[in-house]
Amino acid sequence: MGLISNRVERHEIKPGDHIYTYRAVFTYSHHGIFVGGSKVVHFRPERNLKSIAETSSNLDDPTSNPCPTFPDCGFRQPNSGVVLSCLDCFLRNGSLYCFEYEVSPSVFLTKIRGGTCTTASSDPSETVIHRAMYLLQNGFGNYDVFKNNCEDFALYCKTGLLIQDRQGVGRSGQASSIIGAPLAAMISSPLKLLMPSPVGVATVTAGMYCMSRYATDIGVRSDVIKVPVEDLAVNLGWNCPEEEVAENETSDGQIITR
Numbered sequence: 001m002g003l004i005s006n007r008v009e010r011h012e013i014k015p016g017d018h019i020y021t022y023r024a025v026f027t028y029s030h031h032g033i034f035v036g037g038s039k040v041v042h043f044r045p046e047r048n049l050k051s052i053a054e055t056s057s058n059l060d061d062p063t064s065n066p067c068p069t070f071p072d073c074g075f076r077q078p079n080s081g082v083v084l085s086c087l088d089c090f091l092r093n094g095s096l097y098c099f100e101y102e103v104s105p106s107v108f109l110t111k112i113r114g115g116t117c118t119t120a121s122s123d124p125s126e127t128v129i130h131r132a133m134y135l136l137q138n139g140f141g142n143y144d145v146f147k148n149n150c151e152d153f154a155l156y157c158k159t160g161l162l163i164q165d166r167q168g169v170g171r172s173g174q175a176s177s178i179i180g181a182p183l184a185a186m187i188s189s190p191l192k193l194l195m196p197s198p199v200g201v202a203t204v205t206a207g208m209y210c211m212s213r214y215a216t217d218i219g220v221r222s223d224v225i226k227v228p229v230e231d232l233a234v235n236l237g238w239n240c241p242e243e244e245v246a247e248n249e250t251s252d253g254q255i256i257t258r
Helices: 087-091 106-111 125-138 150-159 172-192 196-213 229-236
Strands: 019-023 028-036 040-043 083-088 161-163 224-226 247-249 255-257
Touching: 019 087, 019 150, 028 087, 028 125, 028 150, 040 125, 040 150, 040 161, 083 087, 083 125, 106 196, 125 150, 150 161, 161 229
Parallel strands: none
Antiparallel strands: 019 028, 028 040, 040 083, 161 224, 247 255
16 A cells, blocks of 8 residues: 555455445545455445345445345345445445555645545554444444544544544544535635735645644544543443332332332
C-alpha cells in the first residue's frame, strides 16, 4: 500500500484485516472485517436488509438474487445490522482496499481522503475476529451515518476503542471528512481578504481540513476508552433498563405489585 492508494489484491488480505470498497463512483466507502474463508462481517443500516431467505448478493438492491455461492451469505440476527457476507457480495464488483493502522502523523496528513487509515494500533487478529463474530450474534446498536456507521464498526473491532462523548462525531474518518471540509472552508473564508492568491487560500484550507481530520482520529483523541466487546451493550446504553417493580403491602398482609 502506498501514499496514494490502499488498494490490494484478494490474496494479500489476511483474517482480521479491516477492508473497504467504494460505492456510487467513489462517493463513499463501505467497511468490514475479513474473517477468512472468503467471508466479511460488516455493519449496514437495518432498513436496507432482508431476512436470511431473501438476502441478496447486492444488499442495497432488493431485486437482486440470493448469493449462488455461499448459502450463509447475508446471515444476520433479527433486528441487527451486522451481516456476514461473502467477499464477492461485499465488494459488488468494486476494488478491494485495506485500511491502514499505526500510521505516522505525517502519513495520515498526506491522505487527503478520510476513512483510509488511523494512527491507532490494531489488536491481534484473533481478538479482532472474536469481536466481529460476537457482534454478528449480538448486534452493534442502531446505525448512524455520523456516530455509528460501518467504519466505526470496523474500527471498534480492530481497536476496541469507543468515544466517551456520544454526542459528537464517532470514530469514522469519513464522517470527520464530511464535517471537516465545510468547516475548513468556512474558517478560511476571511483569509480571502488577506491572501490575493487563490492558491494560497486553497493551501490553507486544505491544511485546516487535514488538521481537523487528524484531531478527530481515534489514535490521538483523549476521549476514547478501551471497552471489552462483552461490555459493549452496557457502555453504549443498548440494554433497556429493567422496569422497577413497586410493591405495596395491604392491611391484611397481601402484596400488591404495580
